[in-house]
Amino acid sequence: MTDVSGHRDSNTSELFQIMRDGQPRTRSELAATTGLARSTVALRIDALMKLGLLRPVSDAISTGGRPSTQFSLNSTGHSVLAVDVGASHVRVAVTDLTGSVFAEVSDRLDIADGPVAVLDKVTSLGTDLLASGESSGRTLLAVGVGLPGPVEHATGRPINPPIMPGWDRYDVAGTLGAHFGVPVLVDNDVNIMALGERQLAWPDVDDLLFVKVATGIGAGVISGGTLRRGAQGTAGDLGHVYVPRGADIYCRCGNRGCLEALASGAALGRQLQTDANEPLTGLDVIERVRRGDIEAIQAVRQAGRDIGEVLTTCVSLMNPSTIVIGGSLSAAGEFLIAGVRESIYTRATPFATQHLEITRSRIGADAAIAGAGVLAIQYALSNERVDSMVASLSA
Template sequence: MTDETTPPAARESASAGDLLTLLRSGRASTRSDLRTVTGLSRTAVVARVNALAEAGLLRLGAELASTGGRPPGSLVFNTEAGVVLAAAVGRSRSQVAVFDLGGTELAASAVDHVVGAGPDEVMPVVADQLAQLLTADRPPVLGIGCSLPGVVDSARGVSVDTPVMGGWDGVPLAPYLAGVAEAPLFLANDADTLARSEYLGHAREIRDLLVLKASTGIGLGVLADGRIVTGARGGAGDIGHTKVPEAAGRPCRCGDVGCLETLAAGWALVARLQEEGRDVGHVRDLVAHALSGDPEAKQLLRESGRQVGELLAVAINLLNPQAVVLGGDMAAAYDVYAAGVRESVYARSSAHATRELQFLPSTYGDRAGLVGCAALALDAVLSPRAVDARLARARN
């Protein structure tokens, strides 16, 4: 039995979608390359290439001659054949963008909203922002990638457990975006999309990664052997709501008590400063203070990193990653936050697990959520199965 991940060369007959995947990945750039990799006949390769070209997904060598530098037989994926939309919906801010099929950002914007606002307040604004980015000359929208904090059901396109954002659970998000584009919605957890952004960054060289999102909340994305691990019900990596002794009795925004977030999440740190009369409204303000040298802000971030690192050490012993990527708003003060994480990890993880362990900043910084959402949509709409289905519809 084969699936989307089976190498085309291992299949009985590589499809047009398989050939496009080879060209996109750089494993092939000519018809001859495609014949060599897949074992298909010249006639079969020509037919599949022509179908992709007619659909606008490939540019042929003859078309490329005027650009110079490419041999006549070259085949190039046409990144201008469509776009995907990205919407990284957070607890207090949503970012939206348009990307071409090569993953290049074409336009973007962001909007703040009240913490805890429901989908009826947030999603119409997200839809409006996306619509404003879609100029009349844009190519067709092929898919929309969206992320939410908490646990999501990707198949149904709904939140399952987003306790700090009231009213989201069980609400389908696709209808809110139906007026923007007639394109499928792909939904994922925010930490998983952060991890997915590393497919275009650190994961090109490192296949086993833990990707920490340290922001208003705390979550963990897991890349094992190059694959994102979501768990049986989509809840893998939800370390922020793990109970820790130091937080005993502290009420969490999830409705429970004793969660790690009550000590180490951005919302808890901001609340602590506000109780002291400090003018801080968001974790980004806290980070700005730390970057300007504020000793209390720096101490809070380092202590947060230390507390998160205590749980992260357990994950490192269990999964033995090659690297830990630190992302999210708090990681913008990377040196301060990473120092706290390292302190606990090296103190609590095994010597074997940490011997060659790397700590790395997120490749895309505060854009990582958008890049991950775009990658989510691109992986879906450009999969061999999706491309073949598109060609089949065109034939009919």
């Protein structure tokens, strides 16, 4: 039996991070890459194989003598649980360590039913998924959760969420962690959508803004390849940035002139409503746009201009290479995007926009569940967690 007791502080995780790209490598190749002795590399590989994180694959081509064994990421022995909770839905999926979904389920719910009822639904759906089919027998490493409101990421607690009565400071991470027995990471829905969009559609883009336009408006900010949450986790809260055109319009936050009060799906529904007894939703607005309704098209185009006015400041401040527009109102298509582009390309400096791509989400509704999985995987396979798992081998 291989002795791994000397590797408690050996930063075995650094070697593992190299292997996360899925490319098979031999011990000799890893020794050349890391500068470590081949014997040290062998011990670290043995430890990672005991944890089920690496596996042997086909032998390398021989240049004389016995072929060297190659090793690669073992994505099949472990899993994470991804949870997307919306205002009226929940979606739960089990993914492997590359983020590939192999089991999922969704259901209707009302977020206003409160945390006990909603989280009971999550635990029920998650437990059934983990016990069924391909999920069975895998070791669960972490759970990632997205919620439709502000979240204090460090604690996993929602903070004064406007559409989530009864959820303020509720211990979501603790509740789910007690049930599943693994770490639980919680973030707001826009941040996890940004993670998912980048993972599946823009893996080579390090500076990206994902803007969700739906009942509210918010952004997930990825800079230097890292999701930026800010000091309290409120980075990207674009919906409550002041827009002069709306100076006399009240927002649900209590202020006037907020972008959300002008350009969200709910705001457009109010603008286009003709019958006080038949309120329009954002989906109603989209349907009118699809039918070619000129008034709805003009309202959506103006919403794009208002959003673009706020994003112009973001472009000057952060210099992203890509702005992705998602959320339900993005289904209005090029009319919304055209308004965003009009404002940004008119107001931002040519140097900042010469290579800037402004586009609609490529993966749409799948962004949130993918991002919840990424959130869990990033934590579960972090250096600290891997080193902790290695240390447990000799505990």
